[in-house]
Amino acid sequence: MDIAQLQAYGYFALTTVLVIGLYGYIYHLYSKKKDVDGIDYESYSDMALKDDIDDTPVSSISDEKVTREGVKEK
Amino acid sequence: MENRPLEYDYTIAKMFMLTTIVLGIVGMLIGVVLAFQLAFPGINLFLGEGLAEYTNFSRLRPLHTDAVIFGFTLSGVFATWYYVGQRVLKVSMAESKLLMILGKVHFWLYLAVVAAVVVSLFAGVTTSKEYAEFEWPIDIGVVLVWVIWGVGMFGLIGIRREKSLYISIWYYIATFLGIAMLYLFNNMEIPTMLATSDVGESGIGAWYHSVSMYSGTNDALVQWWYGHNAVAFGFTVPIVAMIYYFLPKESGQAIYSYKLSLLSFWGLMFVYLWAGGHHLLYSTVPDWMQTMGSIFSVILILPSWGSAINMLLTMKGEWQQVAASPLIKFMILASTFYMFSTLEGPIQAIKSVNAIAHFTDWIIGHVHDGVLGWVGFMIMAALYHMAPRVFKREIYSKSLMVAQFWIQTLGVVLYFTSMWIAGITQGMMWRAHDEFGNLAYSFIDTVTVLHPYYAIRGVGGLLYLVGFLMFAYNIYKTMSARPVEAGELQSASPMGA
Numbered sequence: 001m002d003i004a005q006l007q008a009y010g011y012f013a014l015t016t017v018l019v020i021g022l023y024g025y026i027y028h029l030y031s032k033k034k035d036v037d038g039i040d041y042e043s044y045s046d047m048a049l050k051d052d053i054d055d056t057p058v059s060s061i062s063d064e065k066v067t068r069e070g071v072k073e074k
Numbered sequence: 075m076e077n078r079p080l081e082y083d084y085t086i087a088k089m090f091m092l093t094t095i096v097l098g099i100v101g102m103l104i105g106v107v108l109a110f111q112l113a114f115p116g117i118n119l120f121l122g123e124g125l126a127e128y129t130n131f132s133r134l135r136p137l138h139t140d141a142v143i144f145g146f147t148l149s150g151v152f153a154t155w156y157y158v159g160q161r162v163l164k165v166s167m168a169e170s171k172l173l174m175i176l177g178k179v180h181f182w183l184y185l186a187v188v189a190a191v192v193v194s195l196f197a198g199v200t201t202s203k204e205y206a207e208f209e210w211p212i213d214i215g216v217v218l219v220w221v222i223w224g225v226g227m228f229g230l231i232g233i234r235r236e237k238s239l240y241i242s243i244w245y246y247i248a249t250f251l252g253i254a255m256l257y258l259f260n261n262m263e264i265p266t267m268l269a270t271s272d273v274g275e276s277g278i279g280a281w282y283h284s285v286s287m288y289s290g291t292n293d294a295l296v297q298w299w300y301g302h303n304a305v306a307f308g309f310t311v312p313i314v315a316m317i318y319y320f321l322p323k324e325s326g327q328a329i330y331s332y333k334l335s336l337l338s339f340w341g342l343m344f345v346y347l348w349a350g351g352h353h354l355l356y357s358t359v360p361d362w363m364q365t366m367g368s369i370f371s372v373i374l375i376l377p378s379w380g381s382a383i384n385m386l387l388t389m390k391g392e393w394q395q396v397a398a399s400p401l402i403k404f405m406i407l408a409s410t411f412y413m414f415s416t417l418e419g420p421i422q423a424i425k426s427v428n429a430i431a432h433f434t435d436w437i438i439g440h441v442h443d444g445v446l447g448w449v450g451f452m453i454m455a456a457l458y459h460m461a462p463r464v465f466k467r468e469i470y471s472k473s474l475m476v477a478q479f480w481i482q483t484l485g486v487v488l489y490f491t492s493m494w495i496a497g498i499t500q501g502m503m504w505r506a507h508d509e510f511g512n513l514a515y516s517f518i519d520t521v522t523v524l525h526p527y528y529a530i531r532g533v534g535g536l537l538y539l540v541g542f543l544m545f546a547y548n549i550y551k552t553m554s555a556r557p558v559e560a561g562e563l564q565s566a567s568p569m570g571a
């Protein structure tokens with residue numbers, strides 16, 4: 001087998017793996033509906049809608065930082 | 075300082091808003107000049123014979139493309155990043171001195187690179203690779219600007235309060251990584267001063283000149299892998315980032331399906347990188363690569379429409395907003411044009427269609443329904459949404475916006491319809507032959523036939539430019555319009571009559 005043929009098989013294999021990965025991801029998204037933190041994917045839209053600096057994060061990175069909340073008043 | 079409430083800091087965003095507008099005007103003005111030069115060649119000499127070197131079509135064309143791509147569009151991407159980034163990560167740039175400094179260095183270095191590009195291209199100093207015309211010293215500047223942006227971006231992500239990254243952030247990150255990889259690989263070049271010729275001469279050519287490390291077919295392959303993905307990561311990915319933030323925010327509607335947005339993201343990343351081969355159909359690159367380019371181009375419809383439909387459905391039940399708000403109009407037309415050009419592109423990538431379309435004005439038409447209808451409209455909409463929030467004033471005039479919307483829409487329609495007709499006419503005339511295989515037309519025959527369409531395109535482009543000037547004026551006047559309260563800025567932007 002020459003290098004071009006190897007490349008072609010390699011390319012085909014890679015494409016197949018990526019396709020399976022992508023479809024697996026679709027299946028995961030629509031069957032589980034929630035991510036590992038138990039948060040519904042759809043609620044992440046709020047990251048844009050409630051984006052003032054004193055709005056509560058959808059899931060905050062640490063409790064310590066959330067206490068800044070309310071420091072600012074509007 | 076202690077007691078001051080924390081606020082988002084839009085200093086850098088404002089700076090980039092300014093360059094978006096200024097470079098937009100410059101780039102589109104040159105575009106209009108080019109369009110009329112093609113229709114009326116005398117305009118090549120509009121400053122007289124003596125200056126013809128600087129005013130001819132070929133000198134100005136790369137100035138147009140680079141000014142609108144790396145000037146207007148990229149400034150728009152940076153401006154929106156420095157706005158959206160802070161907001162969806164819920165962290166202010168003011169919280170980190172380092173990030174503020176990086177932001178400022180990013181801006182000023184970017185401006186220096188822009189100046190170097192303008193001067194060198196006017197002087198005719200170019201590597202002659204499309205969209206990669208800059209000589210190596212400028213390339214080094216470009217890389218620096220990019221790295222600084224990246225450090226600032228990941229720095230901001232590092233100090234965020236929101237744990238998850240909003241979908242727009244994914245797209246901004248992809249823009250950063252994608253362009254970094256593409257730009258580096260396509261601009262691999264060797265300064266000619268380091269070269270030695272066969273007969274032993276060394277230090278060849280000016281110090282700033284370089285030659286590409288690739289040649290022949292390889293060069294073409296790398297160039298169009300770059301060229302097409304510059305469309306992907308410059309004209310698509312960051313603009314999708316914008317619409318995923320600005321449309322929901324302005325309309326007050328949650329994204330129709332957040333899951334679909336994630337899915338289209340990975341689909342787009344997966345498919346886009348392989349489609350560049352469609353620029354090289356019927357060329358010397360291997361046949362399987364051309365076929366792959368065609369196939370992936372057709373598949374590309376799926377993730378593209380995934381995003382676009384997601385945006386249109388976000389307006390479900392809220393269509394009265396499209397009628398009521400010119401800002402929403404801009405965004406809905408933008409996503410419609412996105413659907414339109416991502417359908418047109420795959421059609422052009424089909425081999426038999428490409429046999430007619432390649433090298434014709436149909437391609438120019440396709441480019442511009444994308445960039446004028448999608449990229450231009452979305453960036454202007456983003457700046458309109460940002461203006462009241464960064465200046466804390468209402469948008470100066472709603473009626474001016476409405477007028478601008480219709481003038482520019484008409485401009486885009488005139489542009490692409492004339493180029494369709496011109497392109498297909500050209501394609502058909504070039505290949506027409508008699509029963510013995512003799513070509514039916516000479517080149518000049520096509521030029522004569524195309525003249526009216528070139529004139530129409532010029533008028534369409536002029537209308538778009540006029541609309542852009544109205545946009546610039548509106549934003550300028552917004553800076554001194556009626557001040558607004560924070561409460562008015564929740565969703566729909568406040569606008570004066």
Ligand code: HEM
Pocket residue numbers: 101102103105106108109112135138139142143146147437438441442445446449450532534535536538539
């Ligand atoms: C007032 C608006 C504009 C006008 C009148 C205009 C006009 C033109 C003209 C005459 C050309 C050369 C076509 C040829 O060589 O036959 C061109 C090329 C190009 N323009 Fe524009 N343009 C405008 C806006 C824009 C914008 C906003 C962008 C991008 C954001 C853009 C991106 C490009 C690109 C990428 C090309 C090269 C296309 C190719 O080589 O296939 N243009 N434009």
